[in-house]
Amino acid sequence: MQPQPRRRRISPRRLAALASVTALTLAVSTSAGNGDLTPGTSTAGAGTGAGTLSRTSAHGPCMITGGDGIQMSEGIPTSAGYTRSTGTVRALTLMVDFSDAPGEGDALDRYREFFPKTREWFATSSYGRLDYRPELPVPDWLRMPKSFRAYGIERGAPFDPGYRELVRDIVAEADPEVDFQSYDLLNVLVTPNAGPAALDTVLSVTFAGNEEAPSADGVPVSNASFVYSRQDDGSGSYDRTGYRVLPHENGHVFGLPDLYTAEGGGAVGHWDIMSEDWGANNDFLAWHKWKLGWLDASQVGCASAPGTREYPLTPLARAGGPKLVFIPLNGHSGYALELRTPAGNDEAVCRPGVLVYRVDAKVDTGMGPITVYDSHRDSGGCTRSPNVHAELSDATFTPGESFTDRRAGIRVTILPTHRVRVTRGS
Numbered sequence: 551m552q553p554q555p556r557r558r559r560i561s562p563r564r565l566a567a568l569a570s571v572t573a574l575t576l577a578v579s580t581s582a583g584n585g586d587l588t589p590g591t592s593t594a595g596a597g598t599g600a601g602t603l604s605r606t607s608a609h610g611p612c613m614i615t616g617g618d619g620i621q622m623s624e625g626i627p628t629s630a631g632y633t634r635s636t637g638t639v640r641a642l643t644l645m646v647d648f649s650d651a652p653g654e655g656d657a658l659d660r661y662r663e664f665f666p667k668t669r670e671w672f673a674t675s676s677y678g679r680l681d682y683r684p685e686l687p688v689p690d691w692l693r694m695p696k697s698f699r700a701y702g703i704e705r706g707a708p709f710d711p712g713y714r715e716l717v718r719d720i721v722a723e724a725d726p727e728v729d730f731q732s733y734d735l736l737n738v739l740v741t742p743n744a745g746p747a748a749l750d751t752v753l754s755v756t757f758a759g760n761e762e763a764p765s766a767d768g769v770p771v772s773n774a775s776f777v778y779s780r781q782d783d784g785s786g787s788y789d790r791t792g793y794r795v796l797p798h799e800n801g802h803v804f805g806l807p808d809l810y811t812a813e814g815g816g817a818v819g820h821w822d823i824m825s826e827d828w829g830a831n832n833d834f835l836a837w838h839k840w841k842l843g844w845l846d847a848s849q850v851g852c853a854s855a856p857g858t859r860e861y862p863l864t865p866l867a868r869a870g871g872p873k874l875v876f877i878p879l880n881g882h883s884g885y886a887l888e889l890r891t892p893a894g895n896d897e898a899v900c901r902p903g904v905l906v907y908r909v910d911a912k913v914d915t916g917m918g919p920i921t922v923y924d925s926h927r928d929s930g931g932c933t934r935s936p937n938v939h940a941e942l943s944d945a946t947f948t949p950g951e952s953f954t955d956r957r958a959g960i961r962v963t964i965l966p967t968h969r970v971r972v973t974r975g976s
């Protein structure tokens with residue numbers, strides 16, 4: 551394993567369903583690289599899906615990469631420094647409050663807003679490959695030595711100086727009771743009365759792969775998610791859906807980029823929790839599941855050769871069977887195909903069918919690394935579910951329909967019984 555460049559990653563969140571955030575502040579200047587991983591490189595102990603990714607040499611052309619200068623890339627394998635996304639992952643979960651925002655009620659109630667739902671969400675999405683264990687060695691509010699205001703935390707705030715100070719203080723306060731070495735990631739569940747309501751401003755943020763973070767018990771706190779307020783849209787669904795900010799934030803600690811852009815969720819809609827995490831439940835895209843090491847090589851078809859070939863697909867929400875077909879365009883991008891149905895974590899799917907999207911590993915987090923193709927443009931969509939990007943909800947292709955990229959010489963036709971025919975010119 552080559553030493554990794556020092557880097558800092560931040561992924562500020564936005565409120566997906568409401569007014570667009572004009573400035574997506576990626577408050578970093580970084581020389582983040584993709585690392586030096588090559589297909590077949592063993593990365594045991596390096597964290598991330600890189601060490602666990604299932605692939606064969608036939609998948610080589612589909613393992614697109616973004617190269618240097620991308621903070622968080624859709625490339626495969628994920629660069630080192632992130633939290634491992636398979637096996638048992640221990641999530642140190644701390645509930646934090648402040649003198650000017652004292653925790654109201656039992657800290658365990660704050661914990662219960664997110665668990666066991668988050669653990670179950672990952673078990674379902676990963677087909678049992680991620681055994682996510684929330685652990686709370688401090689089952690009470692952890693009082694910070696400074697007021698909330700003093701940390702200067704606002705939307706898009708960079709790690710320095712406020713978060714560095716906050717992490718240092720969290721470590722100092724928790725250290726007597728916590729051995730930081732025994733955990734793979736940190737969740738900070740901030741008392742909901744600190745900062746603005748999530749309806750106004752989403753403060754929740756993750757610093758991932760941040761090797762410059764303060765150390766605790768000899769290890770840097772390099773993968774940490776901070777959750778503020780409550781994602782309560784007033785529709786009465788908070789108890790069922792409000793936890794979904796945490797799987798989104800934890801998606802970053804596993805190396806996944808934001809799929810919403812400064813314009814909102816219009817690129818991917820409700821087809822991935824990294825795009826929209828308000829309202830109805832939604833799963834990860836199959837691309838993300840492959841990237842996270844949750845699909846076997848046999849479940850991923852790589853359509854790199856010229857000619858015509860048919861591929862079977864099984865519903866993404868169900869364990870087992872082929873899940874993803876990828877059609878590489880070049881070394882950094884390609885088209886992905888997967889079958890989405892209303893099951894598992896996908897409760898808002900109103901038009902079951904084959905989702906077609908483009909993945910570009912050279913496009914950074916929050917800039918639109920993934921684009922879903924809408925089979926029914928300007929239809930208004932098929933959902934009335936609140937906080938679901940309606941237009942793209944009927945984006946799927948059904949038998950008889952096809953998707954064509956003439957310039958690239960690619961044609962995808964949906965066949966009956968969940969098969970796709972891929973034709974590509976030479």
Ligand SMILES: [Zn+2]
Pocket residue numbers: 561562563798799802807808
């Ligand atoms: Zn995010």
